Amino acid sequence: MNLVSGSPASSADSSLISPRVRPVISVKNLYAGYGELTVLKDINLAIEAGSFTGLSGPNGAGKSTFLKICLGLLRPQKGEIQVLGGLPGTRAFRRLLPRIGYVPQNTEAGSLPATVEEVVAMGRYGKPGFCRRLGARDRLLVEAALEAAGIQELARRGVQQLSGGQKRRVAIARALAREPELLLLDEPTANIDTEGRAEILRVLKSHPEYRAMTTILVSHSAEILAECRSVYRFAGGETRA
């Protein structure tokens, strides 16, 4: 699979990025996959700070794999990647993780009973430090994230009782509560109706930190991708600019 870039502003060629703007994510000749299987081949891209970037492409093209590489959940087979100036997967990179918000594709809750408020508060857990309780500011940010996601009235409900769309919003609120510099969303609108998709887009764009935040989302939805400043298309075949 190779990367095909979208709009001119987001070319896969990192040299097009102004040298004054330090990319939040820079990738050079990246190869990645699972065991013997290589899903991503020779990926080159640079994503600017504050951009709203979409990743599209067919299933199995490596979009989620790319996000996992960015988070350090998967190691590249070859090539270089820098996220927020760090190398994902290294010990030093762990210190950068509280600056990254992530909404996974699967937002199903585990077996532990927890309220919506508790789950959103988990977004702040990496901030105060080991064995330290959340402070007043953390609680304010949790409230703000609940409000931004439009789920304040669900705060005391158990997450297991929510619908798929509500669970997505909880996951987005949890990621936003972290005040991320970089927000990665893996198909945040999958299996959600048109109204729900518009609502999730509203949630993302209405967040106070929206303009300062770099957002990268994987999506199959044309209406979501149309809202992105740039779109990278992951597909099989040759790399095309």
Added chain:
Amino acid sequence: MPDSPSLASLISLVTLPVFSRALIALAAAGAAFPALGTFILNLELIPARFAVMHAALLGAALALLIHADPLFVSMAAAALTGIGVALVSWKGKVSAGGSLGLVMTLSLGLAFIIFYKGNIHAIEAFNLFWGNILALQPQDVKLIVIACALILIFLTLAWKEIKIVLYDRELASLSGVPAKIIYTAIILTICLGIALAMRVTGALLVDAVTLLPALAARHSAKTLAGLIIRGSIFGLLMNLGGFTLSLLLDLPVSPSIIVCGAAVILLTKCFSRKKS
């Protein structure tokens, strides 16, 4: 069958060292050990406790062979198993059933080889784990109270880290909390707690003091705090209720606690159904 004792004679019975030691140990275990049950249920580690029990037996066999302290060696074996379980199950979302089965059978096999080659009567090693709550010595009570206090301290200090690890391990890792360390600490706590409970209260009572109160708490709790607090309340109710029942009706303590636990589970189940 002897007559049931009156309340006055029951109180005088409880003041006897044998019974007071059992009461203190059961109260401490009732308050703290259900947290281990909550960990086991949420991390889907039910097969792990069998692996720990067998590894502890292997430790006891080794201790008899080398004339070392059986409790110390079996606790070390349980701790090593715990580290192994943590390493194997960390990546998977579900418990590492196959690996645990291997640990279980291999431990048993090695223990019997040691019994045979060391000319040790297997029953000697088994006796070490057939604890009796009425045969507790002051040092046993001290040990169990310290262990229970350590469990509660661990819960208090690392509350948010434990909560996120139990909720979702991947999310915990990505949050910047030391998820692998906390996960390993949880598994070690489970393993050492099980080995200690086996030695002190007997294998029969391990599930009664860990899993039954946690199961009862799951019927009504909506949060981890609810699970831990209700688990402690149900644990105290089961242990002290079962103990009182055994004195009143002249029944063996462990089965009385188990029966009491089953009754509490049924009641909480009925109550949660009625509520929903």
